[in-house]
């Protein structure tokens with residue numbers, strides 16, 4: 004490759020690392036072009052259709068008042084109401100919330116759910132807030148965005164650092180505002196308030212089903228496979244358990260503080276028992292390697308299940324896995340995807356692999372709307388069908404169009420929003 008081309012690729016990756024919104028736009032543009040849509044369709048879908056910024060005053064425990072900034076982004080509501088989580092994190096920003104809402108449209112398109120994508124966030128650090136402060140912030144957020152959300156408009160859910168308790172407060176606040184019980188306003192609720200069986204493990208189950216499908220495509224056997232998982236929180240730890248139960252050998256796991264690696268296999272039951280609620284377990288051990296070292300270890304299946312931008316142009320050449328299944332959002336850059344694809348590595352992209360969570364959220368909403376609740380087994384069977392069909396559709400698109408699984412997933416995912424917008428006469 005010429006030096007100018009190499010510099011250009013590195014510059015593009017630098018921009019992507021800084022701004023996931025721009026890289027999402029880049030892939031959406033490529034997907035729409037490959038599908039033969041006009042520039043107008045890209046102009047409509049390159050940005051959220053609606054973005055609300057709110058300021059939320061909260062009485063703190065010491066009687067002071069702190070003003071928090073929050074966002075709600077709705078990418079496209081041509082298909083139906085928008086859907087997506089609310090993130091509580093100090094690094095939340097407008098561009099990230101916009102990108103995340105676009106990813107939700109893509110996930111809902113891939114899984115064929117009757118939703119467009121939405122996402123919300125509040126700039127805050129819940130680890131430094133009391134229970135009471137978090138409750139007042141959650142209720143304040145619902146009051147601030149109440150005009151644009153609702154069971155048939157935009158349905159929030161948990162995301163980073165938000166949980167079923169926060170969903171319960173938000174549902175209660177919305178029900179009080181509207182003066183009727185509205186369980187379908189939000190998903191990820193506690194079971195007693197209309198939450199669905201199987202929601203907690205849904206993302207890891209969806210990732211597991213994608214791994215089973217990917218293994219078949221590569222003619223491998225899951226019960227002989229060596230698996231490395233980065234991240235040991237909700238997604239990573241349940242996945243480790245499901246892999247272990249399936250007879251695979253989990254040889255590496257990690258958290259924010261380091262990684263554990265044993266080519267003979269780790270004691271998953273013990274690690275699950277000892278991890279804390281933030282997904283931390285490596286602090287209990289002295290023989291720890293770095294997260295970067297773990298990613299480059301010999302294995303068959305690598306699952307990034309922690310944070311974004313872990314596999315880049317810098318380390319993609321050294322990854323040994325033949326299958327990468329992205330449980331985390333945005334763990335692999337476009338540059339790294341190209342390198343890995345050229346090397347024949349099968350990448351199951353985030354918008355497909357981690358769609359189990361939104362799928363069971365949809366099941367929760369359906370159960371709330373009909374007031375009739377399903378067993379764990381029923382939820383698991385329905386989730387399996389959605390994930391297998393989604394995987395096969397994306398895989399088939401990648402074969403037909405001779406593109407990698409990421410572009411294929413974007414093509415399958417964006418088509419529904421594009422078609423719905425066209426039929427409505429918007430474009």
Ligand code: NAD
Nearest residue numbers: 206234235236237238258259282308309330331332357360
């Ligand atoms: P979590 O907070 O429960 O766990 C995160 C894990 O990552 C923890 O083990 C933490 O120690 C580790 N971690 C944090 N910073 C790290 C770093 N710098 N290096 C290595 N490890 C680090 O989160 P989760 O719910 O398991 O989500 C993990 C990823 O999966 C995120 O990217 C999230 O967006 C994505 N995801 C989760 C769901 C879900 O339902 N949980 C759904 C879709 C996507």
